[in-house]
Amino acid sequence: MPPQPPPGSSKEEYVARPGQRPSGARRAAPRNQRRDRQPADVVSVLARAVREVEAAAQRHRVTADVRTKFQAIALMLREERARVRADDTIGDARRTEQLKRLDGIATILATTAVRDSALLALLADDAVVSDGARALARDMLRAGGVEPVVEETPEPEVPAVAPVPERRVVPQSVVSRQLANPFLAPDFSAARPAQVRPRRLAGWELLEPLFASFERAGGGAPACMPLPEPAPRILPPGLELMPHQAQLVAAAANGHRTFLLADEPGLGKTAQSLLAAEMAQAYPLLVVVPNVVKTNWAREAGRWVPHRPATVIQGNGETIDAFADIVVVNYEVLDRHVGWIGTFGFRGMVVDEAHFIKNKTSQRSQHVLELSERIRARTPRPLLMALTGTPLINDIDDFRAIWQFLGWIDDSKPLGDLMERLEDTGLTPADPAFYPAARQCVIDTGIVRRRKVDVAADIPARRIADLPVELDDKAGRSIRAAEKELSRRLVSRYDSALAARSSADDVVGIDRELVRRVAGWELKDTSTKTTGENVFSMMRRIGQAKAGLAADYAAQLARSAGKVVFFAKHIDVMDTAEETFAKLGIRYSSIRGDQTPSVRQKQIDAFVEDPEVAVAVCSLTSAGVGLNLQVASNIVLAELSWTDAEQTQAIDRSHRIGQTEPVTAWRILAAQTIDSRIAELIDSKAGLAARALDGSDEEVFSSADVQLEALVAMLTDALEARAAA
Structure with missing residues (x-):
């Protein structure tokens, strides 16, 4: 009982x-x-x-x-x-x-x-x-x-108007601004752009040919719209625009209103955006940025347009100044403020690190596109700018959300000026000449891409130097044993799949297609397994094993060559590095993703301004954007990223305007491990943006993940070694 x-x-x-x-x-x-x-x-x-x-x-x-x-x-x-x-x-x-x-x-x-x-x-x-x-x-x-006991709640009365979504807020400062406006709600019908009716191109699928036009670009193809000669501008004392920056500002002054500003990192995109907004009178201006750079945007606004007050939205926005000309908000809290931002009356919108919105199914992308559409519907010819030094991460399709934000396309077709330009070519996708002409139409609509080597001759060239290290301790032996075990598992899966085939399907030598399929199975299984070695856990272990060696090398550089920026991907690697520097008596700053903006800025200022602070220990994912660390010309990359773009962003924290010395990025690689192979794969993907945007003859790498290619290489090496034995 x-x-x-x-x-x-x-x-x-x-x-x-x-x-x-x-x-x-x-x-x-x-x-x-x-x-x-x-x-x-x-x-x-x-x-x-x-x-x-x-x-x-x-x-x-x-x-x-x-x-x-x-x-x-x-x-x-x-x-x-x-x-x-x-x-x-x-x-x-x-x-x-x-x-x-x-x-x-x-x-x-x-x-x-x-x-x-x-x-x-x-x-x-x-x-x-x-x-x-x-x-x-x-x-x-x-x-x-x-x-859990579900508490009963009374049925709510049907509201007279639609309820505000759960996370939406309206800061009191915004309410005060709305009450201070004595005018009736304006008529926005005049702001809606006239729809261009396709003539020759009616019935043609155009978006995929437009994307394909960038994949087909040959060597020497232009990557930047024609820009006017710069005109003299009155700037705050002590500031001066470089010629390439002044050209974009002049284009805005001449009436151009949409830009994909894809200059290489370090060429001053923030200043160009703020001054372009000034020329276009695009105030109030909305600036959407990653969390780590919103404080820097407010700082830059105070430098370049000091007469335009800027405010930063934190959390629910209790501290914002709704009467400011520049409103800075980070992606992470945008969902709370979409409601009032959409009706605020912004005349311009800048999206920094615009590759963050490349996934159109993500919440951040949907919010950005929603706000862009509202601004275009309410403001005649608003200023819209997408800023990114790495617009293509894996695939040409990364362009899609950015073009839609700019109002160049919708889900199914080109719009406005872009459609007019395509019609004016007199060509259709059936004509071979359509593709270079279509690419030029897109570029002329507002792509601005300049390379440091072309426009900033005073910025020294950079180089990446690979520094192999031997992991000959217990951790190194464990990593190599784990790699062998993973190779044996891949070979076993390959043999099992091969044995299950009929004799008619037999192939001579290694079946490359089956190798790729087996690697795909392994990668898919990795997402569900909680135990056992995989490519991700091995890379983390390699990073941990390299941490002390990488920190020692950074310490040597700091003693012989001056300030050093140390980048790592994982917190435990940063911890090990900082412990090493402390033992060696080397002062350092720590720049991490979990810091408040004020703490983060103090760490940055200490590294930049204090000659005794020799090393900045930075998170590769959190400090790879929005930092100006030109005081250092040596960078240590203690761990590999999965993309060339992330690696480039980190290097360009030092290789940017204001740098006076050659910049060297020392990439620490674990010899005789998968670390070196992944470095080669990352480098092979670097040609994608060059071909699509710079007109390079470099071969475009497939959009397959580096993780998959690493497993393919590991299995192929194991099979070749077995065949040679």
């Missing part, structure tokens, strides 16, 4: 645990939750879930579902910690054990958040918990043996 509640207590107040005798009335669980199992079950569910989120962040696959799971874990973690602390039915030892396990989960959650700013924003005190996260938390509670 099951235990019964003591006299005078209800079933809701009494919970009997399996295997325990009742000892009197017990305190009800918080939030009216009824527990059917031991609380450790909930901790186990949290532990499994946080490992899944951590694995996704390590693979840089933080989708909307992963963010929802991350927020659900954070919500459950707070509630479970509060429940354990308040539960006087468990002993001190049990409570300490449970809190220790919860602290471990919290540590994993925090270190994972550092890798992705979108996750970090979800841990903020003002972060709003989504309905999806609450629903997932309830499901996870049930999986842990807890049946």
